[in-house]
Amino acid sequence: MxxxxxxxxxxxxxxxxxxxxxxxxxxxxxxxxxxxxxxxxxxxxxxxxxxxxxxxxxxxxxxxxxxxEKLLKLVVISTIFFLFILLALSMADYGTRVWS
Amino acid sequence: MATATAQPAGQTIERENYLNKHYGVGSWLLTTDHKRIALLYLISLTFFFFIGGFFALLIRLELLTPAGDLVQADTYNKLFTQHGMVMIFFFLIPSIPATLGNFLVPMMIGAKDLAFPRINLLSWYLYIIGGVLMLHCMLTGGVDTGWTFYVPFSTAYTNTKIIEAGLAAFVAGFSSILTGLNFIVTIHRMRAPGMTWSRLPLFIWAHYATSIIQILGTPVIAITIVLVAVERFLHLGIFDPKLGGDPLLFQHLFWFYSHPAVYIMILPSMGVVTEIIACFSRKRIFGYHFVAMSSIAIAVLGFLVWAHHMFVAGISLYAGLIFSFLTYFVAVPSAIKVFNWTATLYKGSITYEAPMLYAFGFIGLFTIGGLTGLFLACLGINVHVTDTYFVVAHFHYIMVGGALMGYLGGMHFWWPKISGKLYPEGWARLAALIVFIGFNLTFFPQFILGYVGMPRRYYAYPAEFQILNVLSTAGSTVLGIGYLLPMIYFLWSMRYGKPAPDNPWNAAGLEWKTASPPPTFNFDEEPVVTWEAYNYEQLDEHEQEVPVAG
Amino acid sequence: MPDSSAVAVGQSHGETHNPALLHHFATEQQQRDSASLGMWIFLGTEVMFFGGLFCAYLIYRLKYFGEFAAASQTLSWQLGMTNTIVLICSSLTVVLAIWAVQRGKRALLLSSLILTLIFGFAFLGIKSIEYAEKFEKHHVPGPSFQFANVPLPGHPGEMANPAHAQLYFSLYFIMTGLHALHMIIGIGIFAWLLYASWHGRFTTEYNTPLEIGGLYWHFVDIIWIYLFPLLYLIDLRK
Structure with missing residues (x-):
């Protein structure tokens, strides 16, 4: 800045x-x-x-x-947030499930 | 469309508007006017709605008797699959955003058009390409996996047209992404002077939230469809446990989009209902900021709950607990909305025009649908009712009782603005009543059926379920009539309806300040907003002082 | 591409009405900001599009780490690194092109765009060499896939499960294939930008399509910045 x-x-x-x-x-x-x-x-x-x-x-x-403006940064941050949700909540299953 | 028919004597010559400015097929198929594109969508959506409805009626006819006698089991599988695919991808998801949203978003914020008019037209063409693929797929064999495409059935076993149906959904998904992208940019960049964020109609907030889901969720289903196609062509094992893959990965990715997709359907409908309730109770919406933020909250929370579709599919118990817990949270913003609508009604000067009847229907049916959703969020009850008609009834209360009621309510509310003609109010109230009765008769018995154990997606059932099924089929016939009626009198009104004044409901909102139907660039001069949204108290005071003409 | 074809009907000298300003925008600033916001949001959808693949990759890599390492080590990290550097150089030439157009330096603008295209083609060329090698070694997933008797890195006695290695190669081909598809689209966009720049459509005031196209190009670069370590550099320590 x-x-x-x-x-x-x-x-x-x-x-x-x-x-x-x-x-x-x-x-x-x-x-x-x-x-x-x-x-x-x-x-x-x-x-x-x-x-x-x-x-x-x-x-x-x-x-x-x-x-x-902060808007573009907001777009980037929220996209990464939702990507994180996808990975993290999937891992909530895979990290605790026994599968083979 | 509204060709300049002979006006009753004494009328002035029709003003130039978006409908009569240009004529000819080309002026429609190559238009970049958001209002004309909205009408293109309206026509194509209505077409697909009746195709989907046709499948629904066949399903209900088959279920009239316990034996599987009307169609064969395979055909039945195709019927419910195609009913789901057509209704979800080609009707419900684009329904309100692509028609009412397209028409109203620029007008409500005082813009001349959406930010990217050509992309808007492109999105309609993508929708049509997807639709044609879907039609071709259905005419040449169809799909039988259920609209969910669950693997490994869809990748390894079924011989039906998975690839083509998947491609249709993929292309339609792109159309949906482009609509959402256009809305977000438009709402950020194109607002008229003075149209601050806290003066936006809540319809706009609802569409903003919807667009967030469209642009962030839809790409995930797109890549999932790509993976299914690759897996089906080459059998690589991405979803095949024999080769080390995990079928549940498909379900995770699929529901990451497809659960929020439900909010793509319901959020715009909530926006419509908010506008209608404020107008016909002549009050400012109670708790404006809470209603606006609850739309955003629903969009965000909607992404955190997807695996509640998978409780019995074999996810870990720990993950089940997390997703069950998170699912309850969606009830909070939904309840905020319902309570705020109710509080708006309190001591309002309520009148019962057709749009308001649909809005009342929406509140009641959505509440039932939402509350039964809480039953399903509970791990224990979920195990009991998974894949029964309880689930079917639940999501039809949300999608049909909620989303579709809002769509019809909105179509009535804004029809004078769209067509420049008034619809026959008496018929419209009758139709709203028929839809409400028909809907409940169709789907309430299904709650009971599911609770006592009738599974979904079977074409035959034990004889003791027959009474409830007959009721449901009877209801679907009533519902069908209820949907045909508006189509008939809307078409009728285009030719014979009374010309609509610019603001027939004396409603607040920029879209009512321009002509009906609006000129091509929406406003004759750029509006400057100096008032808060839903300033009905002010409007009505003003009306008492100066009687308005026309 | 938010309306990149809609712009630039003729050269504008700014004073009166800019013909590149579309009727529904009030100011050029508004039009420019809309285009850039639209592109950023589009890139957001792209992140989620690749995100589904990253999710699948994460799950299978954690589960079949040994096979992923063994399969990954059949790739040439040298070629991967070269391609990374090629893309980084192309990103530099893209910003140079925008820097040049904003200062009216036509020669630098055109040469930067040409260099960008050359780098783009170089990337695809190297990628196709790698793909060809995969075909020769039967590492392309499908009926002719072979991955027999390859020991797991760090466990000389244990052999990799071919099915699990095939999962790696499936993800490898889908991820790099979709990335290459984006590169091809990017090359198409930049070929058009070169054509338009050649005809002088962009000026110091009006160069939005270059900026928007640049955003897309950089994004494709960022995807590769992640793909390179994730696909090429698994467990290289001996």
């Missing part, structure tokens, strides 16, 4: 390049982390990195960060 006024939503070229480099670094980091034995945390690390990358794309490339 700092650098640009909310009406003109495009960031500077430098920001784009920095985000692009961060995304590539994140990709390499994911691959490296996958080859290290972290026990049960491998999946968590991979998903965390993926989420950070997705956030970078959404905030900077899709201009969610500079969006003039």
């Amino acid at each position: 700092s650098d640009h006024s909310s009406s003109e939503h495009s960031s500077s070229l430098g920001t784009y390049i920095a985000v692009w480099l961060a995304l590539i670094a994140g990709t390499i980091l994911t691959v490296v982390a996958a080859h290290i034995n972290l026990g049960p945390f491998n999946a968590a690390v991979a998903l965390t990195i993926a989420t950070v990358k997705a956030l970078l794309v959404a905030l900077f490339f899709m201009h969610l960060r500079g969006a003039s």
